[in-house]
Amino acid sequence: MFESAEIGHAIDKETYDAEVPALREALLEAQFELKQQSRFPVIVLINGIEGAGKGETVKLLNEWMDPRLIEVRTFDQQTDEELARPPAWRYWRALPSKGRMGVFFGNWYSQMLQGRVHGQFKDAVLDQAINGAERLEKMLCDEGALIFKFWFHLSKKQMKARLKSLKDDPLHSWKISPLDWQQSQTYDRFVRFGERVLRRTSRDYAPWHIIEGVDPNYRSLAVGKILLEGLQNALKAKTLGRQTNIAPLGESIDGRSLLGSLDMTLRLDKNDYQEQLIVEQARLAGLLRDKRMRRHALVAVFEGNDAAGKGGAIRRVAAALDPRQYRIVPIAAPTEEERAQPYLWRFWRHIPARGKFTVFDRSWYGRVLVERIEGFCSQADWMRAYGEINDFEEQLHDAGVVVVKFWLSIDEQTQLERFQEREQIPFKRFKITEEDWRNRDKWDAYSEAVGDMVDRTSTEVAPWTLVEANDKRWARVKVLRTINEALEAAFKKDKK
């Protein structure tokens, strides 16, 4: 979930200086229209890692926009008045009215995360708090509010560097935090529980935006642009009398993406490949026969560019195994029976029993890939699918199913070569169709959809593995090794 926010997003000064004036003007304009219409309030929640630029960004927004229409609230220690009333009272009294914007620091998410990180309660109570937040936000949105949720992120290394520089700076050293971020464990716990919170509260009407906080230019521009797009959409929708607030997902603004950060030159030579392949295949066979496998099942999802080598990778996985132990489920257009059911139904029916292994050759992610891009479902449908899919995979995980998800990535040139090769080899010709060529024209749209998919569905319980697949050998070994490591990690956890 935080992968895309650890790749070193940055905007150079020149670009930044060139873009800011227009952005400021547009934000001011949107703010003015918001005030004129006075149809809905805007609530901005600011959360995330210490030192990731939360305060600086809000300060900047106040400079860029008209501060008379923005109320910034911090919720630290409860006052006597607040302590004497239900916990939510402090938030209600701070709600911005229609036409205004409220920026909430130290909001309900901070409270629940601090409590959980400090060990004041367990997951079940955290889940109650999460559910309370969901109900509150759903109600606010139903009442017309537009909610932005920003999570400012840093990798652990980035955070440590940042804390050090803050400490040396007398202007900032007064800052205190209720959590002791110097402790490495604090970071780990904060990110782990933060992920649980984000996973469950990222809903179509109020999704989270994860912002990499290292580079001030990047984070400022990213936040500004998301705010602007969301405001403009909502102003337009309200003018048309529509109620739905579908917040934008936010595109990459610096051209950097998770897929783009892959090292596509990775490769294995033939000897290394054959050696490693055999080792990993044997390891997988052993793991699946291990008696600890009785408490688990295994699901492997294969997605990837056309011609990225999914079929070949799946065959190398299967080659190691007893056919009675696994099933390969190829996902094409749904059957009539499947179309008469909710879209997840066709996958639920193939969930393996304990001890078994199912390979999905394409999967439920079709909803947020091909269906999104081809317009087979509405925006509202694929936006809610991220949450539904996370719920689904969490249920699998909770039942002991190990879920491994692969995106096999090749570059455009490699795909072109493979397409041409397929057309020339008779027994491969069936593999290439007009549709493949058409999909190729949508390369950028697919890349964006894959980025959103990984950002929103790569979770602790079911992480995505991006596979550099220009070299098929490299890809196959990486796939097998990842499966093996996931199984071993699950077995290890059982022991505890």
Place this chain on the structure above:
Amino acid sequence: MFESAEIGHAIDKETYDAEVPALREALLEAQFELKQQSRFPVIVLINGIEGAGKGETVKLLNEWMDPRLIEVRTFDQQTDEELARPPAWRYWRALPSKGRMGVFFGNWYSQMLQGRVHGQFKDAVLDQAINGAERLEKMLCDEGALIFKFWFHLSKKQMKARLKSLKDDPLHSWKISPLDWQQSQTYDRFVRFGERVLRRTSRDYAPWHIIEGVDPNYRSLAVGKILLEGLQNALKAKTLGRQTNIAPLGESIDGRSLLGSLDMTLRLDKNDYQEQLIVEQARLAGLLRDKRMRRHALVAVFEGNDAAGKGGAIRRVAAALDPRQYRIVPIAAPTEEERAQPYLWRFWRHIPARGKFTVFDRSWYGRVLVERIEGFCSQADWMRAYGEINDFEEQLHDAGVVVVKFWLSIDEQTQLERFQEREQIPFKRFKITEEDWRNRDKWDAYSEAVGDMVDRTSTEVAPWTLVEANDKRWARVKVLRTINEALEAAFKKDKK
């Protein structure tokens, strides 16, 4: 929440026999159209008290409708296949496809209730299960499903009688239940946790219908009519391309209602009144000065028919108290500032601090009374308000606020007399307006709205008290006594 289902609903045989043929025909027709359209599946969840006629009703529906299009599923013991997979798998495999109807016995609600009643887990884990059910149902509805949730209810006395007669009947004595209903405690716990489940999962897209189960004619007709109305609405909405499934609330079909079951002749003579009034006023003054009050606050909500005597009752409550300790908040049309906020905001701002007491003269229930009837908000808005209000009051309760809610009820004749009297007495003339006479024309609509309100928001944490107010003295004493009892009960709970 179960009040309306303990008043002895019944339909005589003649009426029943006269109504059934048309209902059956209409149900068959709707079912046929459902099949023809094949646009959405129908899921019927059957839950409730043992012996309340769950099985009999489903059997009957199968006779009335085309059983080839209904799949009845019971989920008792999990099979080996089911045990080897995530818990939800058994429900997914049983989902009816579009155009068909699935009736689920022993569904997700039964599982979580049994677990909680047996003490296998605590409220926090129950809440996790509740949240899981909500997510599942929300997703199914978003995917087009129409969900009916029926809770068959019996009072404890009714249940005991019913169990006894079942035991003596060899045709039924084979029935087993995973809960030991012979134990009085089982009933209490089942109803208490059932209320928590219903309160949190009754949502506008899939509300619960509580059916009194004593009289077979009543329960059959009630279920049949709710199904029919919901089906017809959904078929119409889908034909028009609308997505929203707003299930009907179900009107009273036997003319009996909670309000109608009040004994409106209750009265107090002057001497008894003065004596009891002083006793209760002194008791309230003492309770509010009690040191245990420091852990609580008190909220009293007054709603009622026009001229039912809210003002007089409130004055008698206030008379007992130090003015620094309480506030009376009269609720009229919202101010401009209040209109710029979610509707609950104007009430949150007046929530008392611990140790204090706030009287709301009319309240947040305006949303589901006047706003519903006058069309000031949409059906979707007031339908979701029941759940939002329950969430709100639960937050108050969890923070130690004692919430007491009164509906002061008078009959039409009494209201007429009071209106006329007001017009004749100069200093009371300001109290009667054209609007009061107009509201009187909507007597039936208000009665229905009050019934729905009490059914959906009278909860363990914030129950409604219906006050027979034809006699003002009786009403005033009952109000005071109810407040006192609620405070004493809360203090008593603290000790535990």
